Amino acid sequence: xxxxxxxxxxxxxxxxxxxxxxxxxxxxxxxxxxxxxxxxxxxxxxxxxxxxxxxxxxxxxxxxxxxxxxxxxxxxxxxxxxxxxxxxxxxxxxxxxxxxxxxxxxxxxxxxxxxxxxxxxxxxxxxxxxxxxxxxxxxxxxxxxxxxxxxxxxxxxxxxxxxxxxxxxxxxxxxxxxxxxxxxxxxxxxxxxxxxxxxxxxxxxxxxxxxxxxxxxxxxxxxxxxxxxxxxxxxxxxxxxxxxxxxxxxxxxxxxxxxxxxxxxxxxxxxxxxxxxxxxxxxxxxxxxxxxxxxxxxxxxxxxxxxxxxxxxxxxxxxxxxxxxxxxxxxxxxxxxxxxxxxxxxxxxxxxxxxxxxxxxxxxxxxxxxxxxxxxxxxxxxxxxxxxxxxxxxxxxxxxxxxxxxxxxxxxxxxxxxxxxxxxxxxxxxxxxxxxxxxxxxxxxxxxxxxxxxxxxxxxxxxxxxxxxxxxxxxxxxxxxxxxxxxxxxxxxxx
Numbered sequence: 001x002x003x004x005x006x007x008x009x010x011x012x013x014x015x016x017x018x019x020x021x022x023x024x025x026x027x028x029x030x031x032x033x034x035x036x037x038x039x040x041x042x043x044x045x046x047x048x049x050x051x052x053x054x055x056x057x058x059x060x061x062x063x064x065x066x067x068x069x070x071x072x073x074x075x076x077x078x079x080x081x082x083x084x085x086x087x088x089x090x091x092x093x094x095x096x097x098x099x100x101x102x103x104x105x106x107x108x109x110x111x112x113x114x115x116x117x118x119x120x121x122x123x124x125x126x127x128x129x130x131x132x133x134x135x136x137x138x139x140x141x142x143x144x145x146x147x148x149x150x151x152x153x154x155x156x157x158x159x160x161x162x163x164x165x166x167x168x169x170x171x172x173x174x175x176x177x178x179x180x181x182x183x184x185x186x187x188x189x190x191x192x193x194x195x196x197x198x199x200x201x202x203x204x205x206x207x208x209x210x211x212x213x214x215x216x217x218x219x220x221x222x223x224x225x226x227x228x229x230x231x232x233x234x235x236x237x238x239x240x241x242x243x244x245x246x247x248x249x250x251x252x253x254x255x256x257x258x259x260x261x262x263x264x265x266x267x268x269x270x271x272x273x274x275x276x277x278x279x280x281x282x283x284x285x286x287x288x289x290x291x292x293x294x295x296x297x298x299x300x301x302x303x304x305x306x307x308x309x310x311x312x313x314x315x316x317x318x319x320x321x322x323x324x325x326x327x328x329x330x331x332x333x334x335x336x337x338x339x340x341x342x343x344x345x346x347x348x349x350x351x352x353x354x355x356x357x358x359x360x361x362x363x364x365x366x367x368x369x370x371x372x373x374x375x376x377x378x379x380x381x382x383x384x385x386x387x388x389x390x391x392x393x394x395x396x397x398x399x400x401x402x403x404x405x406x407x408x409x410x411x412x413x414x415x416x417x418x419x420x421x422x423x424x425x426x427x428x429x430x431x432x433x434x435x436x437x438x439x440x441x442x443x444x445x446x447x448x449x450x451x452x453x454x455x456x457x458x459x460x461x462x463x464x465x466x467x468x469x470x471x472x473x474x475x476x477x478x479x480x481x482x483x484x485x486x487x488x489x490x491x492x493x494x495x
Contacts, residue, residue: 009087013080018415021072025051026476027080030469035086047076055483166213172221173210182210184227254392256312257321258378260305261328264298264335265364265371269444271297272342272360273413276436277421280428283494284353291342291356294363298336324382331370331377338366353493357436361485364440368447375402375451379459395459399452403470406448410477413441432491439484442477449474 016024028044031037054068166177175182184206189195207222271294279287309318322329341363342356379395421434428434453470455461 009084010081012087013084014077015411016076016080017073018411020415020418021051021054021069021076022414022418022480023410023473023476024072024076026472027076029472030465031083031086033468033472034465037086040083040086043079047072168210168213170210170213170215173213175210177213178210179212179214181208181212181215183208184222250392251394253313253317254321254378257318258328258374258393260312261332262371262374264301264332264339265367265447266444267297267301268294268335268339268367269364269440272364272440273417273437276357276360276433276440277417277424279353279436280421280424280430280433282429284356285495288356291360294342294360295340298332298339298367302332302336325377325380327377328374331373334370334373335367338363338370341366353430353433354488354491357433357439357488358485360436361439361443364443368443371447372451372454376454376458379455395455396461399455399459399461402448402452402455403466406445406452406473409441409448410445410473414438414445414477414480417441430493432487432493435484435487435491439481439488442481442484445477446474446481449477 012027015027025044025047028040028047032041032044050068050072054065054072057065057068168175168177173182180201183204185196185199185204186206187209188206189199207227208219209222209227211219275287275290275294278290305312342359344359375398378393379391379398381391417434417437421431421437425431425434449470453467453474456466456470
């Protein structure tokens with residue numbers, strides 16, 4: 001686990017670079033709360049000031065804007081790498097030294113014992129009080145151990161891919177050097193991955209495959225028929241299938257159903273993002289009819305799910321679950337209706353591109369509202385949805401999954417949209433359309449963060465740093481959403 005946590009600290013350290021500096025101050029704010037560090041809190045305030053300065057100097061003072069962006073991206077990344085140990089201190093923290101209490105330490109003549117003698121019992125050893133000399137000796141031992149283990153645990157032998165480890169000299173053996181003979185029974189245990197609890201090497205009478213690397217003399221290798229005759233009776237015995245856990249099966253089936261019901265919102269956001277990026281190269285009169293693609297996403301997915309219901313779920317399962325949670329069915333209807341909201345802008349003139357982009361953002365927000373109804377409502381206990389006091393949804397795992405999804409969309413969706421839109425803006429007909437793509441991406445990130453926070457609060461399955469982290473990142477993404485909407489309203493789109 002320590003290796004995983006250390007690797008995660010490296011991933012988190014590159015958030016300023018991947019987010020183009022937008023998430024630098026929220027990252028250090030969360031780290032300040034988690035590590036309870038005032039210096040880190042001061043750094044977070046400094047990065048917040050740089051972020052505000054960057055927003056104020058956008059397209060007005062290019063030199064100040066570039067310096068602020070460089071400090072937030074590169075400087076924030078270097079700073080995050082330097083303080084990355086604060087995220088998981090227990091991984092780097094050395095165990096506290098064991099205090100040595102006063103005790104009698106019997107000195108034994110180890111040289112005499114190792115030579116085969118016996119320590120004299122008639123002459124008692126002088127008692128030594130554990131004080132400064134003993135502590136100094138323990139410190140020296142610790143330093144020697146640390147120095148010897150500085151490059152990691154020494155790994156030697158063929159198990160650690162040591163290139164200098166010799167192979168078995170026998171031409172019929174492909175194994176590394178081994179002293180004991182390899183029998184058919186030993187090879188069978190290795191093939192099956194199980195050790196026979198009643199196995200005794202001294203009683204092993206199975207055919208010998210190799211007498212040993214140090215064997216000298218004549219030995220005849222057993223034929224394939226001999227080993228096959230001994231192996232064949234064992235092959236006919238098939239191990240019994242493990243008994244499936246009914247709780248795991250129940251939760252997997254429920255997760256498939258509720259994920260499928262909430263997926264139309266994700267499809268609407270993805271279609272809106274693609275439409276916004278494509279509209280960078282089109283006039284409003286050309287791309288407004290493409291809003292039909294956004295509207296058909298949810299009905300197409302609902303139809304596909306209805307056609308595959310019998311293959312995915314037992315008979316009547318989906319119907320019973322929807323009757324138990326009627327709010328989920330209403331959320332699906334809401335998502336289908338939200339997809340057709342941009343079509344109203346396409347039908348009614350005048351052709352104002354800003355109104356069309358606002359319609360896309362509103363449609364995504366309404367669809368994500370239905371997504372939140374499904375994901376939050378599934379943790380509500382209903383009759384017949386649990387087994388042996390185990391609910392069909394693990395609230396802690398569900399909350400963590402929503403947090404991971406939110407961070408995934410934030411760390412990959414937003415930086416890719418900003419970077420791709422900035423590059424394509426040099427050749428695009430409507431470069432301001434990039435902010436519509438950023439806005440719809442920010443909407444779904446906020447939806448995941450709000451859902452995860454609600455699930456953690458309602459189920460009380462949270463750690464001390466969960467809610468502050470979600471709140472800070474929600475504020476950061478919310479500020480980006482507001483900035484995107486302001487940019488859409490202030491942009492003069494081409495006719």
